[in-house]
Amino acid sequence: xxxxxxxxxxxxxxxxxxxxxxxxxxxxxxxxxxxxxxxxxxxxxxxxxxxxxxxxxxxxxxxxxxxxxxxxxxxxxxxxxxxxxxxxxxxxxxxxxxxxxxxxxxxxxxxxxxxxxxxxxxxxxxxxxxxxxxxxxxxxxxxxxxxxxxxxxxxxxxxxxxxxxxxxxxxxxxxxxxxxxxxxxxxxxxxxxxxxxxxxxxxxxxxxxxxxxxxxxxxxxxxxxxxxxxxxxxxxxxxxxxxxxxxxxxxxxxxxxxxx
DNA sequence: ATGCCTCAGCTCCTGAGA
Numbered sequence: 001x002x003x004x005x006x007x008x009x010x011x012x013x014x015x016x017x018x019x020x021x022x023x024x025x026x027x028x029x030x031x032x033x034x035x036x037x038x039x040x041x042x043x044x045x046x047x048x049x050x051x052x053x054x055x056x057x058x059x060x061x062x063x064x065x066x067x068x069x070x071x072x073x074x075x076x077x078x079x080x081x082x083x084x085x086x087x088x089x090x091x092x093x094x095x096x097x098x099x100x101x102x103x104x105x106x107x108x109x110x111x112x113x114x115x116x117x118x119x120x121x122x123x124x125x126x127x128x129x130x131x132x133x134x135x136x137x138x139x140x141x142x143x144x145x146x147x148x149x150x151x152x153x154x155x156x157x158x159x160x161x162x163x164x165x166x167x168x169x170x171x172x173x174x175x176x177x178x179x180x181x182x183x184x185x186x187x188x189x190x191x192x193x194x195x196x197x198x199x200x201x202x203x204x205x206x207x208x209x210x211x212x213x214x215x216x217x218x219x220x221x222x223x224x225x226x227x228x229x230x231x232x233x234x235x236x237x238x239x240x241x242x243x244x245x246x247x248x249x250x251x252x253x254x255x256x257x258x259x260x
Numbered sequence: 261a262t263g264c265c266t267c268a269g270c271t272c273c274t275g276a277g278a
Contacts, residue, residue, distance in 0.1 A: 039277085112278060249266095
């Protein structure tokens, strides 16, 4: 089973690249089974369900105008679909969950937070708290669980191109990392770090200042897996290929392969 | 340098992203 997460920064703009990437994986003999998308930036009526259907994917989606928006594509239909965090009142479309082939898959677009101390940062902290309480409950009924998406949080200095210059800036603060570690403490694992990785592995690069070419990036897109999946993990990589497209998303897909 | 890109939209500037 192959799962991936990709913040596409507008699905309208990126749809051809998503379809091309999915087709390339299939052509290579390892099709993607589940793909979580973030930042659709479109209302539900604009979602290109027919294009994904033609490519062999069922879809669940949860959009909104201009910002946010998430979707879950899968080769077999997802069941028990949940949109946003139950019990957490939110007017932004950030979470979509579904069960695919016995695995509970949660795709999420975590709040950016803008700047420590801002109202948006406070919202990020509350959202993270709400997410954790829900995941804790989800794990009780779904031992095989994958939580993947754009976390907008780095784990540590390995995830930063400039650990000194970016110390305590957004995505790299102790408060944000506290919540990330608290998710891990529920019994989740950062699948990426279960494997040896190239130095300076990132999943996002600023569009400005030739960020990608100079590898000035952050690793903020993650795939966390539950204990029951840990020993079934075969690989986790960042696929930088799509970032080399002419009009790329600022994020690259992160891909997890399970022995399932 | 409260900028540098990119995207959406009440579009020719602004807000937001990260």
